[in-house]
Amino acid sequence: MSRPTGTTQRGRKTASLPAPGVPFYTPAHTPSTGTATQSTTHDGKPIPTLFTPHKIRGVEFGNRFVVSPMCMYSADDGHLTDFHLVHLGQFALNGAALTIVEATSVTPNGRISPEDSGLWQDSQIAPLKRVADFVHSQGNKIGIQLAHAGRKASTLAPWHVAKRGEHQFAKESEGGWPDNTWSASNIPYAPDWVNPLEMTLDDIKELKDSFVAAAKRAIAAGIDVIEIHGAHGYLMTQFLSPTTNKRTDQYGGSFENRTRLLLEITKEVRAVIPESTPLFLRLSATEWLESANEPSWTVQDTIKLADLLPSLGVDLLDVSSGGNSREQVIKMHSHYQIDLVSQIKKGLREQGSKAAETLQFGAVGMISTAELASEVAQKGGPVEADLVFVARQFLKEPEFVRRVAHNLGVPVRWPNQYHRAQWKPDAKI
Template identity: 50%
Template sequence: MASNDEAIPFFIPKTSPPPGSAVELTNSTPTLFKPLKIRDVTFQNRIFMAPMCMFSCASSGPAIGSLTPYHLIHLGHPALKGASLVIIEATAVTPNGRISPNDSGLWDDLQIAGVKNVADAVHAVGGKLGIQLAHAGRKASTVAPWFGRQRGKGGVAEPEVGGWPDDVVGPSAIQWSETYCMPREMTKEDIRETIEAFADAARRAVKAGVDVIELHGAHGYLLSSFVSPLSNQRTDEYGGSFENRIRFNVEVIKAVREAIPPGMPLFYRITSTEWMEESDLAKELGSWDVEQSIRFAKLLAPLGVDLLDVSSGGNHVKQRIWPHSNYQVGIAGQIRRALKEAGQPLLVGAVGMITEADQAKEIVEGKEEAVMAKRLVEGPEPQADAILIGRQLLREPEWVLRVAFRLGVEVQWPLQFGFSGKFLKGSKV
């Protein structure tokens, strides 16, 4: 195999089935380790690695926004150890759509090679690669987190460190907070160009060999900020009513779906609630909540979206949120139930503080007692069809193999390791 036409050839023995696959599928195999097919792509299990910003790209010069050998290690290691899909961090579709000067981008053909190198590495060890296409909107041009800590405060990335504080955009001229740039309201031409930029970035991702596209519609970034009346106070067809506030997002989804092959899965990450419902500001202006997320979710499958990645928060500095185990999973389950009741085929992914084997199993299968009570009547009540694991995979890249061991599932290990999950059954993990 070769990573590209000019590269030195390399050899990696094929692990078959891919790492993290159940060696034998039976009625007792947990749903977590049953394959999931979405369009033309089959995932060997239901454990995906969530996109996480690494702020490790060049901020200027010919390598600006390009993935590096760091990303090969960061994304390749979980794929090697059984994550069926790893997703590249929020990747800007325009230069001013980066969160920080050190973010990844896919607005230029020169950036395709870095993504292709990661795709080759992930595919070589049996995994699938996704990419999260994004635009930071009014949360753009900030310094990377560690630079903010070094300076004693978070802050705006000024031009001398590669920032663009005078070219930050949003649906309206409303700051995220006093420590962020003041955005200018996007013109309709800005909106049209940004929609085209999402589609162009998707085409580049296809050329790079990516298997899945995810659109970042969460955490107060551009797509997310358009749907909320707290950040979108436009008076044209892109603001005001629910239908107007989601218009930009719908147009981006349509453009990206048309730009990618019919067999490629399309995911959408959503802020399911801003956690602002009880605030005085929301009582005055309104906010984005679970009810609107359900309404929006019911529109997605007909638009060509295959999975809704359910997250929350990030659109307002005064949000009231207390993260705890499964704090977003319940919302994912609520959305999933509503979709099933409406006969919508959209799959749902749960994310956020998923750390334990039994916890992961129950999310995609339902609690043991619920399964036993309901199976004969209506089947189990899962809360999601897949889980997305973030920081836990940073702490434990072997988390998938560890979960399989704890659930008593024999799974395929990387061929180079010289042993299998069955070998480890008598070991302590």
Template identity: 55%
Template sequence: MTPVVNKGAPNVPFYTPVQDPPAGTALDPATAPTLFQPLKIRGMQLQNRFAVSPMCQYSADDGHLTDWHFAHLSQFILRGTALTVVEATGVLPNGRITPQCPGLWKDSQIAPLKRIADFAHSQGQKLGVQLAHAGRKASTVAPWLRPAGAITELAPPEDGGWADNVWAPSSLKFDEGFADPKAMTVDDIKALVQAFADAARRAVAAGVDTIEIHGAHGYLITQFLSPLSNKRTDDYGGSFENRTRVLLEVVAAVRAAIPEAMPLLLRISATEWMEASGEPSWELEQTTRLARLLPAAGVDLLDVSSGGNNALHKVRATMVIHPYYQVDLAGQIREALRKDGLHLLIGAVGMITNAEMARSIVQEGGKAAAAAHDKGSVEVAEEESGGRVVVTQADLVLMARQYLREPEFPLRVAHQLGVEVKWPNQYHRGGWPKDQKI
């Protein structure tokens, strides 16, 4: 008689039962919607199309992740999310948003990140980390510490603030309540690029599966991209080629610092929603132009967000909030690239809160898809969702706030779509009855 053994997960420094296949895997992939189909990103294989978007927690200790981060991220890892991305992680001490944001500027910060990576791997899931520099939006306090109605408040020196050493492309502050930044020298820029490479090497040592460069939301790379915040007259300002130079140098440095098989992701603000400002700004056309350069530069997935570089963007008429307002930007970039014959995976973010929306964003195939392809359009699925014709707008859905409400979101979506998926072994008795509405 063959002995029954509760096998442990391989290649992790502790015992935990192996999850084979990982939670969130469709038990019949052939009949599952694209949302529960595998996705290969360079050398990384995901069992579904769900990812946890980076979420600032303002809970680190001198840049070191803590037990809070382990508990926060593990709840998503356990419940079937294929890729979980650690929040914006400063490549330099002055690149943090707050004194309590994490970093990877020194070797002691590797171990707490490795602990989370080991746990993710023990569950058969993947972990990424977002490398970042906050630029002129640095040295602030956590949102819950700000006075009512304030956009932000500077962190005082006694709380570790560094308002006297905040960097930006030009000495233009973001808004009242933020630091007066210093315009970076060329030597500062070289140090920044090297810091991204060094942080990437530390992330590899920690065992992460992928790295995302943060080029969105008005942080330092966005500040270089936008002519509203970049008024330089040297090789890093002025023309599109000059304003994108820092980003492409960072991409090259990180790509060179990580294994060839490791995917590289980039988060971008597709527009800063300032088209009505009367001045040149960063908008969708420039993002699409940049996206065409990314495959050759070594970027594997573009994570499309928007806004964040100007305090007035939310009151501009060009920004109309609806559930697909950022997803549509991702879809337009994806369509343009495919018309050009370029392969760059696209991630969609923002207000993805239900099963049908998540499914429709990535759904491929169907009779209408083939017909649309013949017309030179993007793939179109057979269904409609909320009155919209469903087009394939992205390859991966990344969510943040919905995960805070529902850490089990992939399992819940699978049940609502009628897809049988693997649950964690230890939770196998917790699944909803087949016909139960949830």
């Protein structure tokens, strides 16, 4: 239990109030770290949208920065460890409004690697709650991405692979399960990968039940935001895409059938989490296979799916791309994924969809500068993403939020414990 307001461990009076709702003492951050402390920049301009608060359902974020889920391959039988406490905690400490725990498998065979995070058993709640408590102690929010890797499961952590495609999968002797990976159809990701099992209807029911159970565990651990992983060539993508889904039952064939599993899972997860909890969906908006000679999942399919999401209780579409085929052709540039958000929003408006007004959007991909992060979120700008998802740049600069704020001239709240280190407004960093 946290100590009574206004007292220290030895009972002496203190001017520092404790952070509420956490089982240890740390000073409260009011406002939360990373929040703008005034309504104008140092030179008198309005605060950019990037540093304005944003509320989704019952959760308010102090700014628009989200730490994207990033696999760390460091869990112990699905349990988070002290590594995750330090790794994820640093982002909240440095001002990220929302930090999302890496892809977390809802079943043991859904992990990307044997060292992936999981939420398929109750013992995995406590270490996750420990991370959530620390994030909350900084006044910020924590989310989790619930996932199943499908045919891309049972692989080795990247540093164990000498080069791409060389013994990528984990053998049983390495803790893997190469004979028990699932997919929509019995089609391997590549010739040198394992052959997945085509899921039976019983497997599908088990999967749906596992997503529901994992969502309940996440809420028990204090998670603020749930995200369903429907991107990057993992199991949900494998059902959505006609390149990987060759089923002839109610889960294959037509658009309605190929989207059925994702929509059923979404509906069932929404039903068991609090009304106040935001529900996100990450989707690969395109497979980048437009030049192929067979049908694939495209931006038009994403627009069609996005139209359905608000009625199922999805609050935000986290727009990513690719990952389902080595044949993908991507023309890399700073906006190659960011522009997908604009395309989807435009498509929804053109077809008169209510989702154009109610569905929120997250943009991700190569956001590594203050200028680009600000442009992506700016109200009235070309993208107008509601939240800005950043991944690798946070690994390079855990203090990315504070650096961006400094470069944009925005005064933000630093951790109380770091107040002596604050940069002067004219400092070159």
